[in-house]
């Protein structure tokens with residue numbers, strides 16, 4: 628099979644017939660063998676009935692329906708597990724992404740040998756409250772992930788070589804960072820294609836402004852995982868040791884001050900009045916805590932099934 632189109636959807640009943648017809652038309656015109664995987668993420672409208680009707684008319688349409696709303700990432704991950712096509716394309720269900728981009732995305736993966744091609748909504752049809760923070764978000768994501776050529780990490784329209792999606796796990800809200808997940812899994816050839824974007828025709832957006840807060844937190848998590856995921860002690864041990872050392876030095880300073888005070892007959896010097904007393908307390912406690920966090924991290928890593936997962940490019 629040439630292409631699997633994975634479509635996560637949550638309450639998109641109005642858009643689905645148009646989307647399915649559009650994808651079918653593009654596939655037919657280009658002679659692709661394909662499947663459409665609708666992942667119904669616990670919709671409370673009539674989306675599921677619409678999908679059932681569409682699937683009965685076209686055997687290439689398959690669906691998974693969640694019992695409740697889990698989020699876009701779990702929906703994508705479920706689609707990825709089931710996808711059978713050589714190239715896997717994800718797109719939003721709200722008609723903001725154009726199926727007309729599919730042939731070129733397919734060509735980039737199969738002929739130009741990209742692992743992943745991400746869409747870039749260069750001209751966006753979204754409100755300013757979304758486009759401006761998005762620019763900032765993408766700049767940070769580029770810096771942190773080291774994928775310097777991507778302008779639009781969170782574009783719903785992306786294409787993957789099948790191998791890529793079988794080796795990454797999208798969970799939580801990590802769909803924003805799939806290129807970073809792919810890079811961490813060892814896939815280096817990540818490209819971009821300017822794609823046509825449309826304003827939402829039906830329904831409303833499913834993400835509020837909390838997307839930016841959560842987006843930054845997730846970026847922090849991924850950064851930590853990629854740098855220290857299998858060696859947490861390298862970060863916590865270093866921080867803990869440094870803090871402990873500062874605390875230890877502060878203890879000596881307090882003692883020295885006390886001795887000096889005693890030798891010069893200033894008996895009213897109280898160690899608890901010295902700032903070094905508090906520094907020594909705080910830093911030694913924090914240091915030990917950081918150190919222990921690192922140790923616990925190491926124990927967790929040691930038991931992780933992922934600790935020896937390497938993507939082997941070649942073997943002789």
Ligand code: UDP
Nearest residue numbers: 635636637668698699719720721832833834
């Ligand atoms: N979506 C989903 N589960 C959710 C939220 C969204 O499957 O919990 C789907 C949604 O139906 C759409 C896609 O993810 O197909 C992108 O969502 P949306 O268009 O609301 O995001 P935006 O374009 O505003 O970033």
Ligand code: MG
Nearest residue numbers: 719721723827
């Ligand atoms: Mg949308």
